[in-house]
Amino acid sequence: MSKSIKKIGVMTSGGDSPGMNAAIRSVVRTCAYYHVDCVGIYRGYEGMIEGDFKEMNARSVKGIINKGGTILKSARSKEFRTAEGRKIAYEKLKEQNIDALVVIGGDGSFTGAMIFNQEFGFPVMGIPGTIDNDIFGTTHTLGYDTALNTVVEVIDKIRDTASSHNRLFFVEVMGRDVGHIALNVGVGAGAEEILIPEENLGLDRLLESLRRSKRSGKSSSIVVVAEGDKIGKNVFELKDYVEENMTEYEVRVSVLGHMQRGGSPSCFDRVLASRMGVKAVESLLEGQTNYMVGLLNDKMALTPLDQAIKGQSKIDKELLRVSDIMTT
Amino acid sequence: MSKSIKKIGVMTSGGDSPGMNAAIRSVVRTCAYYHVDCVGIYRGYEGMIEGDFKEMNARSVKGIINKGGTILKSARSKEFRTAEGRKIAYEKLKEQNIDALVVIGGDGSFTGAMIFNQEFGFPVMGIPGTIDNDIFGTTHTLGYDTALNTVVEVIDKIRDTASSHNRLFFVEVMGRDVGHIALNVGVGAGAEEILIPEENLGLDRLLESLRRSKRSGKSSSIVVVAEGDKIGKNVFELKDYVEENMTEYEVRVSVLGHMQRGGSPSCFDRVLASRMGVKAVESLLEGQTNYMVGLLNDKMALTPLDQAIKGQSKIDKELLRVSDIMTT
Amino acid sequence: MSKSIKKIGVMTSGGDSPGMNAAIRSVVRTCAYYHVDCVGIYRGYEGMIEGDFKEMNARSVKGIINKGGTILKSARSKEFRTAEGRKIAYEKLKEQNIDALVVIGGDGSFTGAMIFNQEFGFPVMGIPGTIDNDIFGTTHTLGYDTALNTVVEVIDKIRDTASSHNRLFFVEVMGRDVGHIALNVGVGAGAEEILIPEENLGLDRLLESLRRSKRSGKSSSIVVVAEGDKIGKNVFELKDYVEENMTEYEVRVSVLGHMQRGGSPSCFDRVLASRMGVKAVESLLEGQTNYMVGLLNDKMALTPLDQAIKGQSKIDKELLRVSDIMTT
Amino acid sequence: MSKSIKKIGVMTSGGDSPGMNAAIRSVVRTCAYYHVDCVGIYRGYEGMIEGDFKEMNARSVKGIINKGGTILKSARSKEFRTAEGRKIAYEKLKEQNIDALVVIGGDGSFTGAMIFNQEFGFPVMGIPGTIDNDIFGTTHTLGYDTALNTVVEVIDKIRDTASSHNRLFFVEVMGRDVGHIALNVGVGAGAEEILIPEENLGLDRLLESLRRSKRSGKSSSIVVVAEGDKIGKNVFELKDYVEENMTEYEVRVSVLGHMQRGGSPSCFDRVLASRMGVKAVESLLEGQTNYMVGLLNDKMALTPLDQAIKGQSKIDKELLRVSDIMTT
Missing domain, CATH: 3.40.50.450 (Rossmann fold)
Structure with missing residues (x-):
């Protein structure tokens, strides 16, 4: 020593x-x-x-x-x-x-x-x-592990209200440069689509994916979006874009923010x-x-x-x- | 019968x-x-x-x-x-x-x-x-009771990060016409100030209150704001206003949104x-x-x-x- | 003053x-x-x-x-x-x-x-x-309100395992003299039977109730028992008694104990x-x-x-x- | 394929x-x-x-x-x-x-x-x-990961009451053959001692450890015990043994049981x-x-x-x- x-x-x-x-x-x-x-x-x-x-x-x-x-x-x-x-x-x-x-x-x-x-x-x-x-x-x-649990629990709650109303939610989670949180909570919360900085899905494919989800009989959808997503629009612009291009859903946005950092x-x-x-x-x-x-x-x-x-x-x-x- | x-x-x-x-x-x-x-x-x-x-x-x-x-x-x-x-x-x-x-x-x-x-x-x-x-x-x-617990737990988490960084947080909670949620979670989470539709505190008194809190040695502050608060500014405008008029704090905003409706x-x-x-x-x-x-x-x-x-x-x-x- | x-x-x-x-x-x-x-x-x-x-x-x-x-x-x-x-x-x-x-x-x-x-x-x-x-x-x-939530959440967890295995659980909760906790969590957790100090259901009626529950197609049952219940047997004796008199169920016991006092x-x-x-x-x-x-x-x-x-x-x-x- | x-x-x-x-x-x-x-x-x-x-x-x-x-x-x-x-x-x-x-x-x-x-x-x-x-x-x-969180949260609650009363708690957790849960929750909950099947601490050393903990000024202690612990006494016998041999503590037992299997x-x-x-x-x-x-x-x-x-x-x-x- x-x-x-x-x-x-x-x-x-x-x-x-x-x-x-x-x-x-x-x-x-x-x-x-x-x-x-x-x-x-x-x-x-x-x-x-x-x-x-x-x-x-x-x-x-x-x-x-x-x-x-x-x-x-x-x-x-x-x-x-x-x-x-x-x-x-x-x-x-x-x-x-x-x-x-x-x-x-x-x-x-x-x-x-x-x-x-x-x-x-x-x-x-x-x-x-x-x-x-x-x-x-x-x-x-x-x-990181704590934040995943915090976020997944919040999305579970949002799912309650999304599925009661046939709504589409964009949920923004932390991750400016990497999509670890978004990818894991997306899988963990059963999100219908996940947008991360590492991949640019593109607006067309996002719409296509949401339409396919709707056609398959899903009445609600949750899209998890990492802060640093490269799709070219922030989460509020995404909402507007989807509402203009799809009339099937009422769209809502939830930005989780700082609560993700706290907790036991x-x-x-x-x-x-x-x-x-x-x-x-x-x-x-x-x-x-x-x-x-x-x-x-x-x-x-x-x-x-x-x-x-x-x-x-x-x-x-x-x-x-x-x-x-x-x-x- | x-x-x-x-x-x-x-x-x-x-x-x-x-x-x-x-x-x-x-x-x-x-x-x-x-x-x-x-x-x-x-x-x-x-x-x-x-x-x-x-x-x-x-x-x-x-x-x-x-x-x-x-x-x-x-x-x-x-x-x-x-x-x-x-x-x-x-x-x-x-x-x-x-x-x-x-x-x-x-x-x-x-x-x-x-x-x-x-x-x-x-x-x-x-x-x-x-x-x-x-x-x-x-x-x-x-x-209502469930939502109070949901919100109080989230504010507890925000408090963790607020007090680690000497920050001021505006936390917007539901309540367009009445301040029940804001008042109860404000008391329950030990908020430094509570803004509800039933009372217009006024911007001057808000600043005064925040300054007094700061002088008393508090390093972080949480202000709970009901959606329908009548102070005349939305929560993001409030942030800007306080940052312009007080340099003592870094200010952050958290809008809790739909998660408040969900959960067991x-x-x-x-x-x-x-x-x-x-x-x-x-x-x-x-x-x-x-x-x-x-x-x-x-x-x-x-x-x-x-x-x-x-x-x-x-x-x-x-x-x-x-x-x-x-x-x- | x-x-x-x-x-x-x-x-x-x-x-x-x-x-x-x-x-x-x-x-x-x-x-x-x-x-x-x-x-x-x-x-x-x-x-x-x-x-x-x-x-x-x-x-x-x-x-x-x-x-x-x-x-x-x-x-x-x-x-x-x-x-x-x-x-x-x-x-x-x-x-x-x-x-x-x-x-x-x-x-x-x-x-x-x-x-x-x-x-x-x-x-x-x-x-x-x-x-x-x-x-x-x-x-x-x-x-009291906190304890009710603590207990209900625990019973929700026990329900997961009870209903996965077609089991009967006796869950003992606090309450030596009064059955407030047992009655409220029993209703809140959807218990099949609730035993409190204020009422002596009697062993015969307990068995009858469990049999009726089983006949109605329920595959699992949860019986909430207050510590001070007057049925004349402690929760482990109850288990033995029911197992001797009903072969339909595997019976388990959970005594919640001191965790009920703690928590935020x-x-x-x-x-x-x-x-x-x-x-x-x-x-x-x-x-x-x-x-x-x-x-x-x-x-x-x-x-x-x-x-x-x-x-x-x-x-x-x-x-x-x-x-x-x-x-x- | x-x-x-x-x-x-x-x-x-x-x-x-x-x-x-x-x-x-x-x-x-x-x-x-x-x-x-x-x-x-x-x-x-x-x-x-x-x-x-x-x-x-x-x-x-x-x-x-x-x-x-x-x-x-x-x-x-x-x-x-x-x-x-x-x-x-x-x-x-x-x-x-x-x-x-x-x-x-x-x-x-x-x-x-x-x-x-x-x-x-x-x-x-x-x-x-x-x-x-x-x-x-x-x-x-x-x-396994879920159970660790469930148990740690319960021990946190027991800690509240243990430290309010200067008590010693034996908390029995699952693990008949291996001590994974006990060891991890013991570390995670800051337990004062951890008893697992893989190691037989021995009664003498347990007492010694508890006495040292007491002397060091700790007013409460939590001992996590795996079901399959080899110390030769079950958790209730342990309680009796410690109470007979140490008068410094009031001892309590909590057997967590089936709740450990449930939950989201x-x-x-x-x-x-x-x-x-x-x-x-x-x-x-x-x-x-x-x-x-x-x-x-x-x-x-x-x-x-x-x-x-x-x-x-x-x-x-x-x-x-x-x-x-x-x-x-």
């Missing part, structure tokens, strides 16, 4: 996601297990620059494993994007004798960590926390967070740095931060095919 | 709400209990005109007490608003030897029932089913539906007509349909005061 | 229930609103005797409105049942200049409060917090807690003492503590009748 | 689990996609012997993806264990021109399928459906079921037989039925270690 690391800082950064608190708890408890001090850094890089720190022990993380959000709060920091800002941050860490960092967040947070490591040789370890599952080097990011984490996310926290601390103590902890083939694995950032999280082709079969 | 009623028709009409299925089940089982035939009428008045009927017995309503939506479906009918349409509907009912109607729905549905009764002397009984709780003659409409009914709504179904059938069998079944002082009570329609469902003044104390 | 009350103590006592935290929050915030100090007393009367107190303000109750359990914890105190114990408790309160008490709990807690008031003339106000709804003077105790409170319970907290503090400030705050005819009402304790919370006869009709 | 398969039978067998309906739906829809007929076989092998069949199409599986239990019902069949019984079953299938079988179930169901295949050369394909996750050849069985499947289970159904049908059409469909390294994979039955589903050693670190 690396003798040089005696105090680890832990922070959350970027958009919050369910499981972040469970990961904080795991980092703190693993530090305690290895008799290493642990410091919570509030509000991400912003709090780091301001020296907004707090010593943490097992008591500090009591009762948070099942809470959404992050007790360390999160923020975006413009100052940390400047060399001056990072210099101040580095000094604040040194003042507190913090030897290494665990950064829980997404792409942007990891980029900051990597640059920080390059500039100061500061040991950093990333834990992927975002509901979008858009990080390379892990099959699951923290919060699923068992899967709590366990994943616990595993990732242990792996992150142990990896730092073993002298590893500049990696992201991930889940690959059901095991903990390290991916260099630059690969995690540059690599692409790809949609599962087999699931796309399953989706086609299920929606035909 | 009225000897003339041997077959009762039951239908749902207008917007669907959780508990409608439980009410259908209760009507059907109560008819069976009293050895009266029961016919389900699909898609409200539209299905009545089309003769879209189905005999129902205890088997038909198996496993639906906990399902959202309505197995009889619902629709709005233009034709029923014409004398010709109602004539056809009446004939369809007579063809099937249906002697009386239980109409589960809201204002509009009851107006139809009342006119139908006036024109043909046809026995009708209303059961208030709508999440808005905007019907006079009952403290609770079917689905709460125990309260299932029990209320069961009670209302029994009361509706028994009242018809006792020769009553043109009433709505309601809950008043925790007991089943009948209110004439015209009063139910014209009367106003008023916000609870004491709860308004509680809300003021809780949000100060 | 009573000038003599400048500091109010608040405590939870007896079994915990969802909504207790929301009530604590309401008491604390109402005190703040009226510029009265508020002190939290930990672990009920035990903590009172030990002087386990903490000043509370709006910050202290942040984020607890949606949490189950009680942040002030609860305990049973043998010492408080002695005159010496109560003397010590009184002195501890005086040391801290506490002028009045809000006691959130059930029968036993109120009895303690009443004796305390008799002995020392100390102003006390009760808030009924128990899932059993077994208190006179309120149609709803705090936590329903919107109804949160609102009720908020109303009760305001009413309790305002009543004390108006000089009232020795009352319990309750909900009667949908309004806040005071009932003398001795009546609340001695009076009987009776099962709703009309709901019993509804239950009979639904299960026939 | 195999030309010989024109009609596929699908059945559920053994204990039900969430996701079985989603799997049935997927099998039916995949058959429709490939223009192959599909027949539902009711009540497992028992219904097969009785010829309790029903043609199924996309309409038949409408609205079931989110329902717990199994619409085809399940049963255990003594007769199918005899050569005569299986002969009759085979003839019933031939009468209906059923060419191949998809069996959704666990160990016992697969053994039946394998013998059936051996005796009659009948093409069979297994889909692992059981909450216990005790099948070799798949990292996840259908219903998680998104993960719905998607997994959809994938497995497609894979099962496609594998049969490609001429494969006597395999189980599973999830290995996040991809669909086939495992010979005899290996699936004989192989051991092993607990994750790394998670055991995580559990040790989290509970220290």
